[in-house]
Amino acid sequence: MMDKLKMHSPNLTEANIAKLAELFPSCVTEARDEQGRVKQAIDFDQLRQELSDHIVEGPQERYHLNWPGKREALLAANSPIAKTLRPSREESVDFDTTKNLFIEGDNLEALKLLQETYLGKVKMIYIDPPYNTGNDFIYDDDFSEGAAEYLSRSSQNDDFGCRLTANTETNGRFHSDWLTMMHSRIRLARNLLRPDGVIFISIDDCESSSLRHICDEVFGENNLVANIVWQHSVQPKGYTQLFSVHHNHILCYSRSDEYVVQPLERTEKDNKNYSNPDDDPRGPWRAGDVRNALYRPNLIFPIVTPSEKTIDPPENGWRWKKATIKKKIQDGEIVFSTDESRIIRKIYLEDQSGRAPETIWFSEDVGNTRSAASELKGLFNGVAPFDTAKPLKLIDRMFQVAGLQPDDLCLDFFAGSCSTAHARLASMSPGPFIMIQMPEPIDNTKPHGKAAQNLGMATIADIGKERIRRAGNEIQNETGLHGSPLDVGFRVLKVDSSNLEDVYYRPDVLSQDLLSENVDNIREGRSSEDLLFQILLDWGVDLSLPISRQDIDGKTVFFVDGAEKHMALAACFDLDIDEAFVKQLAEYEPLRVVFRDAGFTSDSVKINVEQIFAQKSPNTEVKVL
Structure with a gap:
């Protein structure tokens, strides 16, 4: 049937709602029009909160998930922080060349620091957050403190706050605190996903429904790919009055409709029902259904066999119209049974490129x-220093469904023992990853905690780093690829206070005294490499690009992504920079160059720097720290 002309001008309101839905999925809700019909609408209170740097009041009746602390979660996700990532060479492996990152610190802060550099660049995220069983530790993101506490938590001093709190069942906000913690982190994670990206989240029955509501709000309910049920155990628990629970959930959401679920490879088990009893030239086949699942009266008709017998239609009708069935019979795709009492549709093995994930x-x-515990024991001398690791094959299955390729970036911001990193290194298509884990102290009152302590590890982050080291060595030994392009290294970066003194203040505490600080604004105790990584963050440069050092005219210069011309960035934080040195550096024609603000021999040199680069390397962007 032909489409009818609309005969009216475009509905701009609907178009605008669609645009806002793309930018702010959490602001889309349902409302009733004048006729009482349900329609899509914008939650303006939620939109105001999205665009505000303080908590906005004003709830109204609508369909949505709400809990005490939801507005605080929005504020936590949107509020800026004055922090940086400091490199730790001694804890890294192949620091200068690896493309893998291990970030140690609060994952909310780490996700904020990654927003500019990795916006829309991550193909797949997998997280295994605390399940909120009544004894898990969750993150306490309290944004209601006064000015002094704000400065402390913004890292305007050197205090490090882990902000971990036990979420016991006696807490009146047992579910609310967990929801608040998860909501802000999932919102930031969505920003990092590519348009064809996908996230997998492990969870148990306790919070699975709440987590699904959060993800529906953040990603849009249309982007739910699957609620996967994983059989995490096979041993009966021995309960007398309860079900023995053998499953967890893995929620899978896509960033947009650009994501395509990838089929799994076929196994012998998948192909066992295919055979070729009639020597069909197209090879093995199996019988397929010819009935329609829905009632289709226009597809209800008899089929006449070659011997002019009649085959009655199924109750709902055939799957195809008459002309299509006739063509399939002529092509041999549909054949008749020996007694001509039914038709048989052939599904050929050669047409099956894979199988749909279940x-x-x-x-x-x-x-x-x-x-999973056995895999850990295999790495750690027969003991498991972590009690909730995930099996490598489980995560590798996610890699397959996501369609993860060797150049695609994978992220896990509840890294734990780094099962995700291990699986990535051991997969058929190893590639870059980012692991984020807080240095949460190990509970040495439990067997796994004692095992970790005996192995010299004090925090869960220590376990993760050591697992990657050991897994990398094991993979190299198994493959014999020592010194090969196989990247089993990782660059350790730690969330810390800014390298600059007093770089961020709340407007209500800004004073004239703060505007007259010393000329050198670098925080005491920070190295040139510390400064380099803050520059990479601020400029949005990939944190995994190769780094090299060169001595030019007695000055140390960092080159990022190559030492030849047109590298991504050149940085020199030495003092006594003069015009002769600047001219030599300009010969490399870097895309970006940065100096220390107090590093020039005179104000005239500082003024002339941009002019020198404009002449010798006009495409270079010049900045000072």
């Missing part, structure tokens, strides 16, 4: 908690 993942295919 929403139930059995432990025999993807492993369980026991196999």
Whole structure:
């Protein structure tokens, strides 16, 4: 049937709502029009909160998930922080060349620091957050403090606050605190995903429904790909009055409709029902359904066989119209049974390029908690220093469904023992990853904690870093690829206070005294490499690009992404920079160059720097720190 002309001008309101829905999915809700019909609408209170740097009041009746602390979660996600990432060479492996990152610190702060550099660049995220079982530790993101506390938490001093708190069931905000913690982090994570990106989140029954509501709000409910049920255990628990629980959930959401679910490779088990009893030249086949799942009266008709017998239609009708069935019979795709009592549709093995992932993942295919513990024991001298690791095959299955390629970036911001990093290194298509884990102290009252302590590890971050080291060594030994392009290294970066003194203040505490600080604004104790990584963050340069040092005219110069002409960035933080040195550096024609603000021999040299680069390297962007 032909489409009818609209005969009216475009509905600009609907178009504007669609645009806002793309920018702010959490602001889309449902309302009733004058006729009482449900329609899509904008939650203006929520939109005001999205565009505000303080908590906005004004709830109204609407369909949405709400809890005490939701507005604080929005504020926590949107508020700026004065922090940086400081490199730790001694804890890294192949620091100068690896493309893998391990970020140690609060994952909310780490996600904020990554927003500019990795906006829309991550193909896949997997997280295994605390399940809120009544004894888990969650992050306490309190943004209601006064000026002094604000400065402290913005890292205007050197105090380091972990902000971990036990979320016991006796807490009146048991669910609310967990929701607040997760909401802000998932919102920031969405920004990092590519348009064709996808996120997987492990969770148990306790918070699975709440987490789904959060993700529906952040990603849009249309972007739910699947609610996967994973058989995490096979051993009966021995409960007498309860079900023995053998599953967890893995929620899968896409960034947009550009994501395409990737089929899994076929196995012998998948192909066992294919055979070729009639020597079909197209090879093995199996019988497929010819019935329509829905009632289609226009597809209800008899089929006449070659011997002029009649085959009655199924109750809902055939899957195809008459002309299509006739063509399939002529092509041999549909054949008749020996007694001509039914038709048989052939589904050919040669047409099956893969198999669709299913929403139930059995432990025999993807492993369980026991196999995960065994994998850890294999790395750590027969003991498991972590009690909630995930099996490598489970995460590798996610890699397959996501379609992760060797150049694609993978992120895990609840890294734990770094099962995700291990799986990435051991996968068929190893590639770059970013792991984020807070240095949460290990509970040495438990067996796994004692095991970790005996191995010299004090925090969960220590476990993760050591696992990557050991997994990398094991993979190199198994493959014999020592010194090869296989990247088993990782660059350790730690969330810390800014390298600059007093770089961020609340307007209500800004004073004239703060505007007259010393000329050199670098915080005491910070190295040139510390400054380099803050520059990379501020400029949005990939934190995993190769770094080299060169001595030019007695000055140390950092080159990022190559030492030849047109590298991504050149940086020199030495003092006594003169015009002769600047002219030599300009010969490299870097895309960006940065100096220390107090590093020039005179004000005239500082003034002339831009002019020198304008003449010798006009495409270079020049800045000072």
